Amino acid sequence: MFQSATKAAASRAQSIASELQIDMGGIRIEADIRVSVKNIEVKDHEVMSGPAPRLHLEWEAARLPRLFPLMKADLSIYPITATETQLDFNGLYEPPLGPLGKALNAMVGHRIAEVSVHRFVSDLAGYLRKTLAR
Amino acid sequence: MLRAVYPDKSWTGGTSEHRAARIGDSNDPATFTLPELSSVKRCVPAIQGKFFTSPDAEGATLMSKGREIHCYDYVNHPYEQVATR
Numbered sequence: 001m002f003q004s005a006t007k008a009a010a011s012r013a014q015s016i017a018s019e020l021q022i023d024m025g026g027i028r029i030e031a032d033i034r035v036s037v038k039n040i041e042v043k044d045h046e047v048m049s050g051p052a053p054r055l056h057l058e059w060e061a062a063r064l065p066r067l068f069p070l071m072k073a074d075l076s077i078y079p080i081t082a083t084e085t086q087l088d089f090n091g092l093y094e095p096p097l098g099p100l101g102k103a104l105n106a107m108v109g110h111r112i113a114e115v116s117v118h119r120f121v122s123d124l125a126g127y128l129r130k131t132l133a134r
Numbered sequence: 135m136l137r138a139v140y141p142d143k144s145w146t147g148g149t150s151e152h153r154a155a156r157i158g159d160s161n162d163p164a165t166f167t168l169p170e171l172s173s174v175k176r177c178v179p180a181i182q183g184k185f186f187t188s189p190d191a192e193g194a195t196l197m198s199k200g201r202e203i204h205c206y207d208y209v210n211h212p213y214e215q216v217a218t219r
Contacts, residue, residue, distance in 0.1 A: 077216055079212070080208060084208050084209070085208060085209050085211055085212065085213045087207045087208060089206065091205075092203075093201050095201065114196055117205045122207060125194060125209055128209045
């Protein structure tokens with residue numbers, strides 16, 4: 001379920017990404033994001049006794065990737081109560097373009113990364129809620 | 135891993151399904167430290183950073199510090215159901 005939900009969210013993230021528009025000081029910036037699942041591992045999680053699935057993800061801008069951050073992330077799930085499950089995304093991104101990229105990152109890159117992550121995790125949770133409610 | 139608990143639902147102003155998104159002021163990144171989050175439910179492994187809720191308002195809660203982005207949400211379904219079904 002988690003893996004199929006992640007794939008669905010990744011697919012949806014790409015469709016959403018095509019609509020991803022961010023206003024920065026009146027300037028509209030668009031970025032298409034390509035999400036890929038690089039690896040899936042099941043290993044013990046620090047907050048639960050027993051194995052938990054962890055997905056290694058990567059994403060980058062579909063067009064002009066050198067102008068946008070490259071993100072590497074882990075996505076894991078674990079129980080928080082008997083009836084609730086946490087989705088936990090932890091990512092690290094690389095600003096593009098060296099020193100110039102750092103300045104651009106401060107202006108727009110970081111915001112793009114934040115919005116794309118937020119939408120991805122929200123979509124994943126939404127997909128799970130919808131599917132599990134059936 | 136540090137964990138804390140929301141005081142009650144009224145603080146978040148929403149259904150439990152979306153509680154995670156209601157921490158903090160929408161659109162306004164604000165610096166936080168762990169002691170300030172001591173009464174907040176959900177796991178928060180970050181030690182210190184920026185706390186941010188997207189313009190989408192509902193959905194996942196996002197925090198970032200430098201180039202690190204941590205985002206989390208939860209569903210009202212047992213782990214076994216989510217992980218294995």
